[in-house]
Amino acid sequence: MAKALAMIERGRRAQSRLRLRLPCRLITRSGDQKALLVDLSRTGARVHAEHLACERGDAVLRWFEMESFGQLVWARSGFCGIHFYDPVPEAWLRQSRLLNESACDFDDRQAARDMAREWVSGARRI
Structure with missing residues (x-):
């Protein structure tokens, strides 16, 4: 019962996700490609690449x-x-x-501050 309630509180996911922007390599039968690791949990990940060529099957994420x-x-x-x-x-x-926090450069932090300032002042809607 408690496990079912925990699942309801989290939605479909059994593990919380860590939002990231880290470079990675995705290795599949289709090949080895550079990508961006955008979500990570203990049980899985979401990866982005502009021209992502992947098919269902085994993969290695580095x-x-x-x-x-x-x-x-x-x-x-x-x-x-x-x-x-x-x-x-x-x-x-x-x-x-920690790697994600150290990789976040000044421009990203400044852009986030500017967006937050605009939102608070009413100049931007999210």
């Missing part, structure tokens, strides 16, 4: 010194979802978050 093996479960509009065969360690999630 980012920095980390690597996970899984299956591509969906692909559309330059994005694809990967379900990992084995959960990634919590330490990898923490390390990925």
Whole structure:
């Protein structure tokens, strides 16, 4: 019962996702391509690439010194979802978050501040 309530509170996902913007490599039967890791959880990831060529099947996702093996479960509009065969360690999630924070350059932070300032002043609607 408690597990069912936890699932209802989180929606469809059993694991929370970490929003990122980290360079990665997606290796599939279609080839090896550069991509951007945009979501990461212990059980899966969402990846984006402008010309993402992927088909369902086995895949390896590499980012920095980390690597996970899984299956591509969906692909559309330059994005694809990967379900990992084995959960990634919590330490990898923490390390990925720290890498993402250090990779966020001044321009990104300044753009976010400007957008927030415009929204608060009523000049921008989100």
